[in-house]
Amino acid sequence: MRISTVTMFEQSVTSLNRQQGDFTNVGQQIASGRRVVNPSDDPQAASQAVGVSQSLSITEQYTDSRVSARNSLSQEESVLNSVSQAISSAKTLLVQAANGTLSDADRQSVASELEGIYSTMLGQANATDGNGSYLFGGSRDDAPPFAQNASGDVNYIGDSSNREQRIDSSRQMPVSDSGDAIFQSVPSGAGYVATAARDVAGDGNVTFSGPSRLDSSAPGYGENAYRIEFVSDSEYQVVTTAPDGSTSTGSVESYTSGESIELGGGALSITLEGTPDAAGGDSIEINPADGSAGNQDVFASLKSAIDVLKAPVDGDPGRQADVENTIATSMRELDNSLDNVLTVRASVGARLNELDVVDQVSSNRMLSYEQTRSDLVDLDYVEAISEYSLRQVGLQAAQKSFADIQGMSLFDQI
Structure with a gap:
């Protein structure tokens, strides 16, 4: 069979181009560190890698969501800590005020300190988070959840819902607690x-x-x-x-x-x-205490104690009895309110602990996703370098073969 010069040249150039392409592909893999540079390199692995990357991105979004949830819960826990300290301080002052040897001026001094605690607690109840949302207003953000009327009574104008945030594909966590559940509630079975x-x-x-x-x-x-x-x-x-x-x-x-x-x-x-x-x-x-006839409002408990301490006794046994009875009632109500605040605070702490656990699980999941994606598309450098050397030898052989073929001519024999 006669092989023309054109055919020899075409076959040599085709072989040279193929060797050049294979050599270049291996070079791109080494440079990028990826075995699958283009989807055509391994369509099945490329499609699986896209799915794994999507799962990894979703997991990262949940991680960001947990950061936001942790910030909200940490702020709430800090405020509840301040509230519990304020209630404890109020109880200490009421114990002092229950001393029957105090004068009217002494009781009014205690009432002034209680008013300071009252104002502090009202400010804490209307605290906001970093985004300007009220911590204890439920889903309402248009006004402070606790408003004081002309007579000094505090009313809750928020709602009873809790803001929730999805922290994982299967978990939606409350990241706030309504004000009525904290400041106007007591634990179930709190007694009488x-x-x-x-x-x-x-x-x-x-x-x-x-x-x-x-x-x-x-x-x-x-x-x-x-x-x-x-x-x-x-x-x-x-x-x-x-x-x-x-x-x-x-x-x-x-x-x-x-x-x-x-x-x-x-x-x-x-x-x-x-x-x-x-x-x-x-x-x-x-x-x-947890019935409809019982007072569950911590602000009302403080206000009743403040009002009775401001009123002069002037040695009247009946008024002295009013002071003692009101203080005893307020003390019991503050005990229940403190228990309720501590219960809510414990719930916040449990949610913060849960976030830590979910973070650990998510971290392990992300490592698994990254390992799977690496197995699909990342490069084995030992194998790639060996392939690179082999392709280099093949390219050099194709170049030498092409040079030898193009130098062959019958005219050289004349």
């Missing part, structure tokens, strides 16, 4: 709180201590409310109110100052001291 009612113009001076829990398994404990009514200055009866609003009145009992009175069939006890004014309507109410 007693309050005294007295005619300001009357002569009664009954004070109470307690109530104390005797048997939490007694029927109606935590549900029934009780009211001690004085039939006369030496007799009383207990009115029990069930959750459905129905009432039952107990028998008339003899009242002795300093003795404990059992309520709810031995569920509770409360100790009364002093002389009641039955004609003035003196009574003691004992309500579940």
Whole structure:
């Protein structure tokens, strides 16, 4: 078979170009550090690498979301720490104010300190995060969640929802808590709180201590409310109110100052001291702390204590009894409010711990994704360098072959 000179040249150039292309591809792989430089190099690996890269990008987005969630929760935890310290300081001042030897000026001084704590807590309740959103306003950001009216009462105008943020593909975490759940709530089963009612113009001076829990398994404990009514200055009866609003009145009992009175069939006890004014309507109410009749507003608890400490006593036993009873009620309510704040703070801490755990899991997942992507498209340098040397030898051989072929001619034999 006759092979023309043109055919030899074309085959030599084709071989040279192929060797040059293979050599260049290996050089590109070494320069880029990737085995799959173009999708055509390995279509299947390239398509799988795209899917892995997408998963890696989504995981990185969740990482950024957790950073934002951690910032919000850290700010909330810091504010709740300040609030718990403020409540503890208020309790300390109330213990001081309960001293019967204090003068009106001393009590007014304590009231001034409590007003400072009151203002501080109100400011903390209206705190904002780094984006200008109110920490405890729920989903409302158009106004501070707690507003003080002309009479000094604080009202919550936020909502009860919590802002949530997706921190992982299968977890959506609350990154805030509503203000009513923190400042206007108490833990479930917080016990009972007693309050005294007295005619300001009357002569009664009954004070109470307690109530104390005797048997939490007694029927109606935590549900029934009780009211001690004085039939006369030496007799009383207990009115029990069930959750459905129905009432039952107990028998008339003899009242002795300093003795404990059992309520709810031995569920509770409360100790009364002093002389009641039955004609003035003196009574003691004992309500579940987490019930609708109980005060769960920490601001209302502080305000009632401030108001009673500002009022002059002037040696009036009845007014002194008002001070003692109001302080006792406020102390119990502040105890419950502090427990609630600490419970919420513990929940925030648990969520921060969960973020750390999810971060660790996400870090391991990202390492797995990166390893998978590396296995698909990254270069094995040992194998690539060997291939590079082989392609270089092949290119040199093609070049030498082409040079030898183009020098072959019959005219050289004439």
